[in-house]
Structures are given as C-alpha cells and as structure tokens.
Amino acid sequence: MIWDVLNIIGTIAFALSGVIVAMEEDYDLIGVYILGLVTAFGGGAIRNLLIGVPVSNLWAQGSLFTIAIIAMSLAFFLPKLWVNHWKKTGIFFDSLGLAAFSIQGAIYASNMEHPLSAVLVAAALTGTGGGMIRDILARRKPLLLQKEIYIAWTMLAGLGIGLNIVTGTVGTLLLFLLIVLLRMLSVHYQWTLPRRKVTVNK
Template sequence: MTWEILTIIGTIAFALSGVIVAMEEDYDLMGVYILGLVTAFGGGAIRNLLIGVPVSALWEQGHLFTVALVVMTIAFFFPKLWVARWLKWGLIFDALGLAAFAIQGALYATNMGHPISAVIVAAALTGTGGGMIRDVLAGRKPLFLRNEIYIVWAMLAGLAIGVGAITGPIGISVLFVCIVVLRMLSVYLKWQLPHRRLG
C-alpha cells in the first residue's frame, strides 16, 4: 500500500512538472504528453536498466499511465485552474516527486536483495532520472547539476533504507517528510554543495 501511494504521488508530481516545462517551451499537445510521460517514468526506466529489471516491467503499470495521461490532459486544457498555483507551489510538487520516487527506487532495489551501493544508485536515478531527461529534451541544464542540493537528498533516502535504518510504513512516512522538508530548506536557505569554476 505504501509503495502504491508513493508511486502515485511521484507520478502525478513529475507528470505535472513535465507539463509545465513543455508549456513554458511552447510545445504542442503531443510534446506535452511526451515530456510529461518521460518525466514521470524515465527515472524508473533508467533504474530498471541498471539493476537488472526488464524495462518492459514499466508497461505493467497501466493504471499509472492512465493517471498520468488524465492529469496531463486536464493540466493542458485547463491551465488557469493550476498554473498560478504551480508557480507558487511547484517546488513542493517537485520535492514530493523527488522524495516519493527516491524512496520507491530504494525499496525496489532492497526487495531485490541488492547491496547498499545499488540501493543508493537506484534511489538517486529513480528520484532524478525523469527530471534529467525532461531538462535535456527541453534544452535546459538538468536541475540536479545546478548549485541547489537535489540528488543528495535522493541518495540519503537510499542510504537510510539500504542500511535498514528505515523500515515499515511509519518509518517510510517519516523519511518521506524529511526528504521533502530538506529539499525545501535547501532551496529557501540556498544550501549548496562545494563547486568550482575553472578560468
């Protein structure tokens, strides 16, 4: 049940983030669908490739594709209902998607018996892979490569689950809230990882 809830939250949040980027770039309806679907499911596809799950497993998530398509269709045809709210609350949707998918990816790898390193990578790629593909397709610098702390929070979720520090629905719920809060704080307080420019 927890897995399903996290997956639905992440799918809706990332599908919406794909739609907003597509509309900012003035893509047509098909472009909106493609960018939204890539954002919502791209991270899972990359994760599956790296941890040995057939990519075709994504097609077993028919209900999630339906959810994503419905959300994207409503968002495209009725932008006045949500765009203003997105500009105000979009960061929260992004944080929700990051946390939900990072935890889902970590749980996936853990259930397959993979080592901690693979769990961390699965969490990082599931949490950021879709957004990375979205930004590349839209000609933007991927969010996780910017100064903001982003992928670190996904890796932290993977580490917590991989070492067994987080178990059960309550623990996962607490971790989910922590990742969302840390992501929000890193933006509002302008936390950054060390970086250096040559020249």
C-alpha cells in the same frame, strides 16, 4: 494505501512539471504528452535497466499511466485553472515526487539484494532520472546539476534503506517526510553544495 497515494502524487507532480516545461518551450499536444510521461516514468525505466528489473514492468502500472494522461490533458486544455497555483506549490509537489520515487528505487534495489552502491544509484536515478531526461530533451541545464541541492537528498533514501536503518511502514514514512522537509528547506534557504571553479591557463 498511504504509499499508493504518495506514488500517485509523485506521478502527477512529475507529469505536470513535464507539461510546464513543454508549454514553456511551445510544444504541441503530442510533445506535451511525451515530455510529461518521460518525466513521470523515465526515472523508473533507467532504474530498471541498471539494476536488472525488466523494463516491461513499467507497463504493469496502467493505472498510473491513466492518471498521468488525465492530469496532463487537464493541464494542457485548462492551464488558467492551475498554472499560477503550480508556481506557488510546484516545489512542494516536486519534493513529494523526489522523496517517494527515490525511496521506491532504493527499496527495489535492496529487495533484489544489490550492494549499497547500487541502492544509492537506484534511489538517485528513480528520483531524478525523469527530470534529467526532460531537461535534456528540452535543451535545458538539468536541475540536478544546478546550484541548489537536489540529488543529494536522494542519497538519504539510499543510505536509509540500503543500510537497513529504515525499516517498516513508519520508518519509511518518516524518511519520506525528512527528504521532503530537507528539499523544501534547501530551496527556501538556498542551500548549496561546495563548489570550485578551476581556470586553466592557455
């Protein structure tokens, strides 16, 4: 039950983030739905392709699609009720989605007995793939390529699950809370990964 709730929160959060971008880019209603659905389910589709899970499994999540469409419809037709609130809490809900989906992706790959490298990739792409597709379609620089730490926190899910450090419901929930906390702290304190710029002499 707890995991189902987290999955719903993640789906709604990512769908709404797609709606925000679509409305900022002045997309019409169909564009809003497409960008929202891609953000919410794109990461799972990419994960399934890479680790050998039939992509058609996504269509078994009919209830989540319904929830996402309802959330997007309310967001589009009643923006004044939530846009300002979203600006204050959007990072928090995005963190919930990132944590929930990265752990879900790691568990998928681990249950299929894939190597650690595949578990890491599954965690990263499930957690960030939808947002990456959203930003590319909207012609924006993907969030995972910007200065702030984003995709790195999904590695914790991959390592924890892939190395069997995290097991059971309690362990999974603790991992979930850790990723959410670190994501929030990295935004608040503006943590960044090491970077280096190289100038090529012509």
